[in-house]
Structure formats: structure tokens, C-alpha cells
Amino acid sequence: MKVLMRKFRNGKKRKSANFELLPLRKTAPIVPPHSIAGRALVVVLGIMCFLACLTVAAVTLVVESASDWQRGISREATIQLRPLSNAPIEAEMSKAITLARTTPGILSVRALSQSENEELMKGWFGSSLDLAELPIPRMIELQVDQRRPPDLEALAFELRMKVKGASLDDHRQWRDRLALMTGSVVAIGVLILVLVLVAATLSVIFSTRAAMAANRDIVDVLNLVGAEDKFIARSFQRRFLQLGLEGGVCGGVAALIAFPLTNFLIRVFFGAAGEAQLDVLIGGAGLTIASVIAIIVTVLAIALISSVTSRFTVRHYLREHS
Amino acid sequence: MIRFENIGVRYGIGPEILSDVSFRLPRHSFHFLTGPSGAGKTTLLKLMFLSLRPTRGFVSVFGKEATKIRSQDRAAVRRRIGIVFQDFRLLDHLTIYENVALPLRVAGEDEARYRTNVIELLQWVGLGERLHALPPILSGGEKQRAAIARAVITKPELLLADEPTGNVDPDLAFRLLYLFLELNRLGTAVVLATHDHHLLNEAPHAGRLVLKDGSVSVLAS
Numbered sequence: 001m002k003v004l005m006r007k008f009r010n011g012k013k014r015k016s017a018n019f020e021l022l023p024l025r026k027t028a029p030i031v032p033p034h035s036i037a038g039r040a041l042v043v044v045l046g047i048m049c050f051l052a053c054l055t056v057a058a059v060t061l062v063v064e065s066a067s068d069w070q071r072g073i074s075r076e077a078t079i080q081l082r083p084l085s086n087a088p089i090e091a092e093m094s095k096a097i098t099l100a101r102t103t104p105g106i107l108s109v110r111a112l113s114q115s116e117n118e119e120l121m122k123g124w125f126g127s128s129l130d131l132a133e134l135p136i137p138r139m140i141e142l143q144v145d146q147r148r149p150p151d152l153e154a155l156a157f158e159l160r161m162k163v164k165g166a167s168l169d170d171h172r173q174w175r176d177r178l179a180l181m182t183g184s185v186v187a188i189g190v191l192i193l194v195l196v197l198v199a200a201t202l203s204v205i206f207s208t209r210a211a212m213a214a215n216r217d218i219v220d221v222l223n224l225v226g227a228e229d230k231f232i233a234r235s236f237q238r239r240f241l242q243l244g245l246e247g248g249v250c251g252g253v254a255a256l257i258a259f260p261l262t263n264f265l266i267r268v269f270f271g272a273a274g275e276a277q278l279d280v281l282i283g284g285a286g287l288t289i290a291s292v293i294a295i296i297v298t299v300l301a302i303a304l305i306s307s308v309t310s311r312f313t314v315r316h317y318l319r320e321h322s
Numbered sequence: 323m324i325r326f327e328n329i330g331v332r333y334g335i336g337p338e339i340l341s342d343v344s345f346r347l348p349r350h351s352f353h354f355l356t357g358p359s360g361a362g363k364t365t366l367l368k369l370m371f372l373s374l375r376p377t378r379g380f381v382s383v384f385g386k387e388a389t390k391i392r393s394q395d396r397a398a399v400r401r402r403i404g405i406v407f408q409d410f411r412l413l414d415h416l417t418i419y420e421n422v423a424l425p426l427r428v429a430g431e432d433e434a435r436y437r438t439n440v441i442e443l444l445q446w447v448g449l450g451e452r453l454h455a456l457p458p459i460l461s462g463g464e465k466q467r468a469a470i471a472r473a474v475i476t477k478p479e480l481l482l483a484d485e486p487t488g489n490v491d492p493d494l495a496f497r498l499l500y501l502f503l504e505l506n507r508l509g510t511a512v513v514l515a516t517h518d519h520h521l522l523n524e525a526p527h528a529g530r531l532v533l534k535d536g537s538v539s540v541l542a543s
Contacts, residue, residue: 024419024453027433032415221411223373225425225472226401229394319393 030222030235031215033242041207042247048200049251049302050258052193056298057255057291059189064288066182073171073178077152079140082165089165093138096163100142105150107143114138197305204240204306208313211236219318233314237307244306245299252299259287323349323480323511324370326538329379331365338377339365341536347513349479352506354522355515357533363515364408366533367482370513371405372396384479401429404473404510406483410465412457412472418444418464419453422471429476436475443471447501448494462489470498474505481505481512487521499524 079096083089093111100109112120117136144150156168212219222232287295324347331340339362347353355363368374369381372388381388383399391399404425412421419440420427426436444450447467457465466489473481481502487495499514499521506512513531516522522530530541 024437025417027427028416028420030413030416030424030427217411218413221413221424222428223397223400224405224407224411225428226397226399226403227428228397231428 029239031211031218031239033239041203041243042250044203045200045244045247045302045306046250046254048196048203049248049299050254051251052196052200052302053252053255053295053298054258055189055192055196056294057259057287059186060291060294061288062185063182064290066178066185070175070178073174075144075146077142077144077171078169079142079159080167080169081138081140081163082167083135083137084165087164089138092163092165093140096140096159096166099158099162100140100155103150103155105145105148106155107145109143110141112139112141197301200302201305201309204244204309205313208236208240208310209317211239212314212317229315229318232318233311236314237311240310241303241307244303247306248299248302251302252295255295256287256292259291323347323351323384324513325380325382326369327380329369329376329381331362331369331374332377338536340369340376340533340538343379343536343538345531345538345540347511349511350506350509351529352503352512352525353514353529353531354525355513355531355533356517356522359517361533362536363533364484366531366538367405367484367513367515370480370482371403372399401425401476402479404476404478404481406466406469406473406481406486408484408488410457410469412465412468414457417454417456418449418460418468421457421468422475424472425476440471440475443475444468447471447498463491463494466490467494467498470501474501474510477505477508478510481510481514483512483514485515485517487516487518492520495521496524 079100081089081092081096084092097109097111100106114136117139120139121134121136144152152168152170156170159166159168219232222235324345326346327344329340329343330338332338343366355366357363365374369376369388370383372383372391375389383391384402386399412418413424416424422444423433423436423440426440427433441450441453444453447470449464449467449471452460452464452468457468460468466486470483470486473483483502486502487498490498495518502512502514503525514521522528532539532541
């Protein structure tokens with residue numbers, strides 16, 4: 001080009017032979033940022049991301065709480081002794097305790113006192129009834145070694161054979177119900193997440209096609225200067241990655257705020273008791289490290305979906321119009 | 323370099339714009355493309371640029387049959403061609419510098435390497451002080467010069483120009499012609515569509531493609 005310029009200048013007067021290299025602005029993006037209905041898409045992606053983050057974080061909380069519960073109840077088993085008229089209950093209690101203590105894999109054995117038993121029953125019968133007059137079963141709490149678990153079926157069999165009125169509850173029924181509930185919550189969460197992500201993908205597809213139609217002249221010029229489809233797709237993809245990140249971060253931050261806000265609202269409207277109940281049920285509406293990580297991953301997923309979807313949509317559009 | 327055999331083009335169900343057009347353009351040649359308005363000059367240039375398919379006939383560009391060039395290879399062929407359209411086709415959101423540098427940017431070149439060349443070329447076409455300007459504020463002539471600078475910045479093997487001097491004063495028109503002739507001397511084949519008889523007279527040794535009534539007659543250089 002310099003040779004060409006020298007030849008051009010031959011015999012011609014140049015207006016300014018010594019021009020200065022003026023500072024140039026940072027090269028503008030090929031797809032103008034304001035030519036895409038960016039704000040609307042950011043809002044849509046923000047809402048989608050918010051819903052996805054809420055779902056993912058809520059499912060994470062439930063799964064964590066359920067696994068805590070499961071861990072707790074699988075560490076324990078309970079021997080229950082029904083009072084029988086033909087067998088003194090204290091003697092049967094001693095037999096059951098001895099049997100439990102001699103079983104390998106049982107770490108500790110503790111008989112609940114009469115007052116502890118009554119305290120448990122108050123939850124069902126209330127405090128107005130004199131529980132001393134009722135034939136209340138006695139409980140023995142067993143701590144199980146989870147590394148070397150005992151043969152609970154054999155223990156249950158021995159208890160039935162040797163101790164009158166005794167039965168062993170290994171909490172399996174509870175564990176199974178909890179597993180079923182957790183599985184259902186996860187399945188519903190995954191379904192909601194898939195629906196939200198599909199809606200986000202469709203929004204990006206429509207936005208990209210609208211952007212391509214609105215920027216038809218840019219695409220034409222790029223074709224004119226020999227741009228390959230992948231270059232054009234990359235130009236649009238960059239813009240949509242930016243929009244996806246903006247929407248994702250907005251939704252993610254909103255979700256991060258929503259959880260402590262929920263805690264606050266529960267405290268305001270239901271008092272400390274409501275908060276405590278929520279704590280017992282799912283460990284509270286506070287965020288755990290796992291749910292924060294889940295939210296960050298969801299934000300990145302939304303940005304990635306926006307970017308990749310726009311790339312494929314542009315390539316498809318260019319193939320259609322070539 | 324360019325070969326047309328019995329080319330016919332019609333739009334829709336209308337009459338043929340071009341009919342049985344046959345000619346060959348060798349490498350390093352310089353041709354004016356002339357003919358009355360509506361004779362099909364732009365259509366002919368579009369055929370050479372592979373942006374239009376003929377209704378019938380055979381087109382070969384750089385030794386490759388146009389119909390056999392796959393869509394993914396078309397961009398590579400187009401990068402060997404510089405084109406100037408009557409309507410400039412500049413991107414309004416890019417500065418004149420960025421518009422002219424666009425083919426180099428698309429080719430993946432580093433800006434540090436081409437920056438000086440782009441600025442020098444813009445200086446030469448008289449747009450040195452308009453580097454930062456956006457096309458909407460430029461005059462027709464300035465846009466035309468920017469479009470020409472964009473077409474020649476990559477030193478293409480073939481330059482197609484549709485009325486490139488239509489919006490500039492006679493002095494600049496001759497300078498632009500001189501630019502095209504110099505490009506041609508450096509190895510670029512040039513096809514320049516024009517009505518301007520002064521330009522034709524300025525380069526009497528150039529070949530001519532004369533379009534009339536849908537057919538082309540070739541006057542050798």
C-alpha cells in the first residue's frame with residue numbers, strides 16, 4: 001500500500017504531508033450495542049435467571065436439609081416397650097438394654113425417663129391430661145455406629161423373642177418417605193428449571209432473529225467485504241453474551257437478595273416462632289454456600305445459553321438467506 | 323480471471339436484462355463498463371461479485387465455476403475482490419477509519435499492522451481529517467471516497483466499481499481514476515462502470531465492455 005501511495009503522490013500536491021496519528025477511539029463493535037432490543041432482552045433474561053436461581057437455590061436448600069435429616073435419623077434407632085399386664089416393664093427394660101449393649105455396632109444405649117416420655121407425649125395429647133394414668137410405652141434410644149452398622153434385623157428378631165412387648169424402630173419408614181419427598185422436590189425443581197431455560201432460549205432465538213433482520217444492512221456489508229458466516233455469528237454472539245451476562249447478573253443478585261429478604265419478612269409477619277419453624281423444616285431461608293454456588297452457576301448458564309443460542313441462530317439465519 | 327459464457331439474467335418473470343453475454347477478462351486488465359442507464363451494468367458487476375446467480379449460462383471467477391463455489395468458500399473469493407457500490411454501503415455506526423479498515427478486520431489482521439496504511443490511504447483520498455467522522459455527517463463525495471478506500475485497502479486481485487466518480491468533482495474524479503490505474507499497474511484487474519466520457523478519454527488504452535440492449539460488446543485495450 002505504501003508503494004501505491006508513493007505512486008499516487010507522484011506529481012500531486014498533498015494538502016498535509018506530515019499528518020499526525022490522531023488518537024483513535026477503541027474500535028467499535030461491528031454490531032452496534034443499541035441496535036438490538038437489548039434492554040427488553042436483559043429484563044426477560046433477568047426474570048428467567050431470577051426464577052431459575054430461586055428454583056435451584058430452593059432445591060439445594062431442601063436437598064441439604066433432607067440429607068441432614070436423613071443423616072440424623074440413620075444415626076439412631078429406638079426400642080419401644082409396650083406395658084403389658086403380665087410382665088413388669090422395668091425388668092423388660094433391663095433385658096432390652098442388656099441385649100442392645102451386647103449388640104456390635106451400637107455405640108450407646110439410653111433409656112428415656114418417665115418424664116422425658118411424658119414430655120414427648122404432650123405434643124400429641126396436650127398438657128391438660130394426666131399422662132401418669134395412661135399405659136405409655138417406654139423408649140430406649142440407640143446410637144448407631146455408621147461405619148460399622150449393627151444388624152438391626154437380627155436385633156429386632158432377638159427383642160421380639162426375648163423381651164415381651166418390645167419392638168425396634170430403625171426409622172426406615174421415615175427415611176424412605178424423606179427420600180421420596182426429596183426426590184419429588186428435585187424432580188419438580190428440574191422440571192421448572194428446564195421450562196425456564198427453554199423459555200430463555202426461545203427469547204434469545206426471537207431476539208437474535210429480530211436483531212438480524214434489523215441489522216440486515218450490516219450483514220450485507222460484512223458479506224461484501226468477505227466476512228465468513230462464523231465471523232458474523234461471532235459478532236452477534238459477543239453482543240448476546242454481554243446481554244446474557246447483564247440479565248443473568250441482575251437475576252442472580254435479585255435471587256441473592258430474595259432469600260435474606262424472605263427471612264426478614266417471615267420474622268416481621270410471623271415472628272420468631274415462624275422463623276424457628278422454617279429453621280426446623282428446611283434450615284431457614286438463609287443461603288448456604290451450596291445454594292450461592294448454584295446461583296452463580298445458573299447465572300453463567302444463562303449467559304452461555306444466550307451466547308451459544310445466538311450463534312446458532314445467526315448461522316441458521318445466514319444459511320437460510322444465503 | 324473472469325469468464326462469462328452465454329449468460330442470461332432476468333428478474334422474476336420479466337424480460338432478460340442480460341442476454342447471451344459472453345466475454346473474458348484476463349488478469350491485470352483494466353476495463354471500463356459503459357452503457358445507458360438501466361442497461362444492466364450493476365447486474366453484471368453483481369454477477370462478477372457472486373452476489374447474483376445468472377438465470378442461465380456459465381460464470382467463472384478466478385478459474386472457479388460460480389455455481390460450484392460452496393457458500394462457505396464464497397467469502398474467501400470475495401476477499402480477493404474489492405467492490406464499490408453506487409450507494410456506498412458504509413456502516414453508519416463506525417467511523418470512516420473503522421469502515422475503511424473493516425475488510426482487514428474481517429480478515430483477522432492486527433490493527434497495529436494496518437493502522438498507518440489505513441490513515442495514509444484516507445489522507446490520500448482527502449479524508450485525513452475525517453477519520454473520526456461517522457458516515458451520516460459526510461457529503462456524498464466523501465462517502466464515495468471512503469467506499470473506494472475500503473474497496474482498495476486490501477489490494478484486491480479484482481476491483482469492481484459502480485460509478486465510483488459519480489459524486490465527486492472532476493479533479494478528484496481524475497485522482498481516483500489515477501488510483502485505479504495505479505492499482506491496475508500493481509496487478510489488480512479493474513472493471514469500472516461509468517458514464518463519464520472525460521474519464522474514458524483520460525485512459526484511452528483501457529478496454530471497454532459496452533452494454534447495450536442486454537448484450538455486451540468487448541472493445542479490446
